[in-house]
């Protein structure tokens with residue numbers, strides 16, 4: 001089975017006053033193509049720090065991150081930006097949609113950055129919005145959508161450049177439990193039907209239980225893992 005992402009002895013520390021705060025203390029993780037992995041841990045355990053480094057949004061203090069066989073430390077800023085735009089989809093807790101854009105334009109944005117012609121952008125964005133159940137809401141702005149609908153727009157946006165991996169940070173954290181469950185079902189459907197690889201971080205055990213593999217993070221180290229299906 002092919003490894004999509006791997007960390008080797010990954011460490012991250014932040015300066016804090018005169019000393020350093022060690023947030024990740026040596027993480028060895030392999031994510032295999034097509035798996036749905038959840039990383040669960042209490043608040044402050046380093047989950048977002050880890051996910052941001054997997055997504056090339058931040059750099060390690062020590063250790064390596066390898067994406068599709070490439071050590072990220074060998075890439076320059078342009079190459080990292082390109083990787084984020086084409087290979088990785090991000091979904092966040094607070095949706096991070098552009099308020100003045102309607103749903104369709106929000107989903108088109110990553111394609112505009114990738115240089116996809118406008119007609120094709122419209123077509124692909126429309127199709128994805130249909131797939132996430134928002135066919136009738138394409139011309140609504142974020143403020144005119146519910147939290148669950150906004151998260152569906154964000155999921156469509158994350159998928160639109162056909163990334164191989166989706167990184168999801170507390171994506172149900174701002175939703176009620178029923179809506180959160182529906183969003184998880186939607187993510188799982190993209191995993192099952194399109195073989196997308198997911199790395200999802202959460203502090204919520206009910207959400208984590210829906211994943212295929214559950215990795216537990218505490219104080220910047222992995223303390224255990226379980227295969228759930």
Ligand SMILES: Nc1ncnc2c1ncn2[C@@H]1O[C@H](COP(=O)(O)OP(=O)(O)O)[C@@H](O)[C@H]1O
Nearest residue numbers: 014021023041042043044045046047048049050
């Ligand atoms: N940019 C930063 N500068 C300094 N400290 C940070 C920074 N980002 C995160 N931290 C600290 O690192 C620890 C882990 O944060 P985070 O990865 O966000 O945890 P989690 O997502 O598990 O709640 C926290 O103590 C947090 O305050």
Ligand SMILES: [Mg+2]
Nearest residue numbers: 047048049170
């Ligand atoms: Mg976090």
